[in-house]
Amino acid sequence: SQQGEEDPQALSIQEGENATMNCSYKTSINNLQWYRQNSGRGLVHLILIRSNEREKHSGRLRVTLDTSKKSSSLLITASRAADTASYFCKHRNSGGSNYKLTFGKGTLLTVNP
Amino acid sequence: SQTIHQWPATLVQPVGSPLSLECTVEGTSNPNLYWYRQAAGRGLQLLFYSVGIGQISSEVPQNLSASRPQDRQFILSSKKLLLSDSGFYLCAWRDGGEKLFFGSGTQLSVL
Numbered sequence: 001s002q003q004g005e006e007d008p009q010a011l012s013i014q015e016g017e018n019a020t021m022n023c024s025y026k027t028s029i030n031n032l033q034w035y036r037q038n039s040g041r042g043l044v045h046l047i048l049i050r051s052n053e054r055e056k057h058s059g060r061l062r063v064t065l066d067t068s069k070k071s072s073s074l075l076i077t078a079s080r081a082a083d084t085a086s087y088f089c090k091h092r093n094s095g096g097s098n099y100k101l102t103f104g105k106g107t108l109l110t111v112n113p
Numbered sequence: 114s115q116t117i118h119q120w121p122a123t124l125v126q127p128v129g130s131p132l133s134l135e136c137t138v139e140g141t142s143n144p145n146l147y148w149y150r151q152a153a154g155r156g157l158q159l160l161f162y163s164v165g166i167g168q169i170s171s172e173v174p175q176n177l178s179a180s181r182p183q184d185r186q187f188i189l190s191s192k193k194l195l196l197s198d199s200g201f202y203l204c205a206w207r208d209g210g211e212k213l214f215f216g217s218g219t220q221l222s223v224l
Contacts, residue, residue: 031211042119042203042215043157088156092211099145099164100172101213105156 005104006089012110019076021107023089024069032065032091034074037106043088046074081113115140119204119216126223132177132191134219136204139185144206146187147213148179151201163187199223 007022023032031050035043049056049065049072056063062075072091076083086106119136126132138144145164149157150173159172161179169179176195180188187204204216 033211035213040201040218040220042205042218043213044215045212048211090213099162099170100159101147101162101207102159103149103157108154 006087006107008107009105010108010110012112013079015079015081015111015113017079017111019079019083019109019111021074021087021109023072023074023091023104025072025089025091026070027093029067029070029091029093032063032072032089034061034063034072035088035090035103037086037088039085043103046087076109079109079111081111083109084111085109115206115208115214117204117206117214117216119219121219122217123220124222126194126221128196128223129193132189132194132198132221134189134202134204134221136187136189136216137185138206141185141206141208143184144208146181147205147207148187148189149203149205151203153200157203161189194223196223 005024013019029051031048033048034046036046037043047058047063049063060077065072086108088103088106090103116139147162148160150160151157162170163181166181166184176191178190199222202219205213207213
């Protein structure tokens with residue numbers, strides 16, 4: 001399966017605080033991606049990190065990958081109310097199907113103004 | 114640039130009625146196409162994917178079916194809707210790269 005498991009299931013913070021979400025997986029991966037979903041909308045790709053990378057930044061987003069622990073973290077710094085959304089991870093297994101793409105249940109982030 | 118169109122945005126259907134949701138992609142050729150369903154507050158369930166015209170892989174053996182009559186058109190259908198078919202349906206495409214691009218979704222309520 002290429003389904004990651006996000007943790008926690010829900011996270012509530014105050015505006016300005018940092019938010020950290022985690023994703024665990026079970027097999028060797030080629031890459032791992034994070035997506036965001038605003039309520040009632042489709043998912044939007046945020047960032048992709050490859051198996052030979054340990055950290056990647058994009059604006060206020062920081063993604064880390066620890067292949068020895070089979071886990072990834074998404075950090076959103078200086079959160080804003082507009083960051084309120086569900087966040088999903090998806091990984092691609094090394095040698096796995098390139099077509100059957102599945103997602104976990106996601107982390108629901110609520111940023112309170 | 115590539116765009117994906119999914120319609121309708123909302124749909125209310127009685128139990129036992131048929132269903133047809135359509136998704137089209139513009140600006141690319143031979144995309145991989147996907148149908149997902151999301152129950153309220155839950156993750157995404159992969160329903161079908163297609164790697165080419167007429168090629169459909171089913172992940173969910175329920176009363177739903179999918180068809181790909183043209184390269185950039187993906188249709189989700191049912192002959193008789195069940196209450197359990199209610200949910201948020203998302204179409205997505207991929208051009209062979211790693212990223213998935215999603216439509217805006219259809220909220221289906223079966224009453």
